[in-house]
Amino acid sequence: MAQLFNALGFWNTSATRHTPIEDVQGIFSGSLIAALGLFMLASAGLLTGSTAGIAFLLHYAFGVNFGLAFFLLNLPFFYLSWTRLGMAFTVKTFIAIGLTSVMTSLQPKVMDISAIHPAWAALLGGLLLGFGLLALYRHRASLGGVGILGIYMQERFGIRAGLVQMAIDLCVLAVAFFVTTPPVVFYSVLGAVVLNLFVAINHRADRYIAL
Template sequence: MSLISALGFWNTNAARHTPIEDVQGVFTGSVVSALGLYILASAGLLTGSTAGVAFLLHYALDVNFGLAFFLLNLPFFYLSLKQLGWAFTIKTFIAIGLTSVIADMQSRFFVISSIHPAWAALLGGLLLGYGLLALYRHRASLGGVGILGIYLQERFGIRAGLVQLVIDLCVLTAAFFVTLPSVVFYSVLGAVALNLFVTINHRSDRYIAL
């Protein structure tokens, strides 16, 4: 009975997840996010936030994406620790590590030989949105702008998705210097799909488990 309760099947506290619920939420969010990143990469597209910068370094300098993504997020842990606490910071650190490793391992399990960039942008963006939503609802994120977005939403009521969308568009504007305009266009499509999904579905006044 205690195991079933710990798994969350009979969790009667609507405002708090059990530790095992958090484990599955962080793991699932990381797996889905890594899949979204892999689909974008398979079409040669980018996204925003620190993942977008990691993509830029990967395409321009052939830097390992997973390693760049992990390292770029390190400075944001200070903000996370100071403003959002140890629990959020630790779960976010784990989510970033898992996503980085899984994103690099995807090609060992399956290969996307052909995909239209418009479909890759939409599918990759929505998968990233689902992954981020799962992480947000378990008090975690993929770092970078996600940390800043959650802080601004909880502190000032500014939607996290809108914050991320503005910064993502700035990152994608920089992509004009390292890739083709068509790639940037489809990447913007993916960023809009991702951030509109998060903006519509992530509301702290609606989902009380935050």
Template sequence: MAQISSVFGLWNTSPTRHSAVEDLQGIFTGSLIAALGLYFLASAGLLTGSTAGVAFLLHYAFGINFGLAFFLLNLPFFYLSLKRLGPAFTVKTFIAIGVTSFLTDIQSRLFQIGTIQPAWAALLGGLLLGYGLLALYRHRASLGGVGILGIYLQERFGIRAGLVQLAIDMVVLVFAFGVTSPTVVAWSVLGAVVLNLFVAINHRADRYIAL
């Protein structure tokens, strides 16, 4: 019984390796929290960076389904993930993206936000996305796109993943001026800064080494 509990993560005695069940719960809860953060941003008409930001741009500009756009935009990054970060990371990231895309699409059917002040939505959305990404990173997964690139650069060159994401997110948000107002972009920038500073401060490979 003890062996079964150890294998499935109910009683994992290894301080440096996650069990399958621990990975599954980390990926699901990280994806759930990230999807909730995206819903807060969307409820205020805000955007974020990375592939999620591009998916928001496509959604606002052309009415393309956000979940579908988010999933498809991440597909090219799987080659980098597979070649540089390994099949386990790639599979877990694929699952995380699929779960997040699905949950983001069904959020409005489960509950609805009547009104929310944009600054509050930016703060909550950014923090929730940060918590979600942190959970995924600690289980060797990500939400694809820039997250994959950030993890690779951090592990290869020691550049903080959060800072890599922040730089690219700012570029994505510049393009937001073409589909929304400067005020919305400003609040979106706040959300992106909150998200990426949270990840940069809390995610360091030398502090968390579990696989």
């Protein structure tokens, strides 16, 4: 029993490496919460930034399956992850992206949101995505794409990952003007700002070191 508690991290009182069990629960939980955030945004017809935003654009404009597009768009970023952030980060990120893609596709089968105000969807969706990303970051994983670039920029140059992602997200959302209406873009930008401010404030190397 003591060995199980140690594996789960219940008795850890000092900075130690995450155990495999801790990584499993952290990556699964982060992916599930992120998938719920994406579903919340999609229920109001909103978008987000990064590769998820591009996947949303392809879904809304051409009917492409969001989960599949999200997975495929992240593949090119694995080279940067593998060469700059290491094999362990890359493998855990690959698993997180796969889990999030599958669970996002399954959400409509297990949950139905008949009506939600876009402002509320932007707030909840942004916060849920932020919580999901934070859980993944703290277990040395991400949802790929700009998240990989953001972590690299923070670790290499000290630039906050959330600020890097916010700048790129706003560029992605600017393209949304060509495929959707201004109110949708406005609320989508609100969700992206909520998401990235949450990550920028809470994901700091001086407060939490992911091992």
